[in-house]
Amino acid sequence: MKNQYKIVIDTKGADKGPEMIIRGALLALDKYPELSVLLVGDSELISEECKKQGAPIERIEILEAPGTITNYDSPAAALFEKTDSSLVRALEALSAREDLVGLINAGSTGALIAGSMRYLSGKERVRPALAAVLPASNGGFTCLVDTGATIDCPASTLLHFARLGRDFMKNLYRIDNPRVGLLSNGAEPTKGNKVVKEAHVLLNEAEDINFVGNIEGNGALSGDCDVLVCDGFAGNQVLKVTEGIAKRIITDIVKYSKKTGDESLMKLVGYLMGIYDFNSLGGGIILGTSKPVIKAHGAANEQSIVSTAGILLNLAENKEIFDKTAFDIK
């Protein structure tokens, strides 16, 4: 018999409501026989939805949490004040119980990151990173790290991010010796802001990193590296500008289609949305924690929950990612 893995799913916080998250969890149980779940939230609602869907009760545990942390709460304050919230109870359980291997949440990103740092970074507070895995133009994937968790940081943190991203791509995407690039404003080592220039030196000197040098914004998704390292401010720009421009060009095509009356273009729109729908890629992954935490998009659907559960299972089977590198630096 295969190993059994239990993951925590916070049922609150998604735009489409807790029922959608619960249905997603049940679909994941269908797909992965080795999976079991701890569903956190309104226990009555969870029980009802499970019954309605004919769920496998023996693989489902329910944890009551009446409170909710929303995007309108201040992340740090909410963690202290809303101790009955689904997020705090989910993180407490994940932190305390050895049988739980990871967490999915579709609510406030800020609270999730602050909470992960509080409950899952042990005695030393490490800087967490929110990684995104994006489709590269060569058909592969690039792990962009950080995309917004750590905004101001020294060069040593970028080196830390490089290791987190490397281990992640190695273990999850089975890439032998992941190529690590550094986001900068020019290819030469002398290009970059102060922190990036220092990070270039550190990455070059680090013998455990397969450093391929600086990567410019127009090459971010070219597939020239498997891990693209940057601080959360720059990474957030790369992610959001990419999303913004992709969405805008797709809108341009729809307009052009209407203008020219050429409806066949809507097929092309479907094709492009298949490539640039970042929602389908499973949301952001928090690295730098002692156990894996995945931020599903607020607009997540059932299938996003299934795919993020799949990522957590994969990570659970490769748990050394988290054991080894989480506490390398302060």
Added chain:
Amino acid sequence: MKNQYKIVIDTKGADKGPEMIIRGALLALDKYPELSVLLVGDSELISEECKKQGAPIERIEILEAPGTITNYDSPAAALFEKTDSSLVRALEALSAREDLVGLINAGSTGALIAGSMRYLSGKERVRPALAAVLPASNGGFTCLVDTGATIDCPASTLLHFARLGRDFMKNLYRIDNPRVGLLSNGAEPTKGNKVVKEAHVLLNEAEDINFVGNIEGNGALSGDCDVLVCDGFAGNQVLKVTEGIAKRIITDIVKYSKKTGDESLMKLVGYLMGIYDFNSLGGGIILGTSKPVIKAHGAANEQSIVSTAGILLNLAENKEIFDKTAFDIK
């Protein structure tokens, strides 16, 4: 009779050679009767090309410069060592002569910025900004400042950039009270790195700035602001990620067209290239100098020279942009 304006054109440094730049200059003379030019470079070659094209000799002055600064030169060193280069001679002339109103160059961006700072910022060395004017999705234009000239800077410099961008959009694009946005990783004033958060406060307090708050990467080209302020590192990411993704999606469409055999899609490609061909917008504009300097793209063609000459003429007629704000801060 209209005012006469003479602009300096460095004929060297373009990918397509000096003849193209010279032909572009002559086309600009054709188009703008109030224009005259100082062409800097190989005087023999310039004379020959002018004769060949039947140029209006009375509106053309030629300045001999045997040397060339290339992209392979270190910008700062080249300015000191290559004193016979077309760029140094062009900048010296622009700085020394009152009759010259601006400069076009299609060579090394680094040398042009360093040179503009050296020759055109007076006694106080101000931080220059390389602005780009990009097409917004509402049909307007957004001035992104800075896009790579000033990589590390304090919040006060971002305020300075806001003023430079504001005056530029006001005078060149005739926008009454340009809306200034601040690039950040979230809409709230508390979002941003340390410098951005400080800049938010400064911009908010500045009574002469129509500050509309933080703008995220996915709204950079939405048209929600006329001037988008950021440091050169972040601005470079916005510019290059935009270029990279636009180019990639256009390539995707070409591939899709081949795959499906639907050749009508090439019309759509032409349409999108019309929107996203940043070359046609006249290159980067250096702000923060005592006289306007335009960096034409290395891949510029004759028409780019004509349109950049048009921008310089427009700026010359509104020269208070440069007189007023160039020396606001150190």
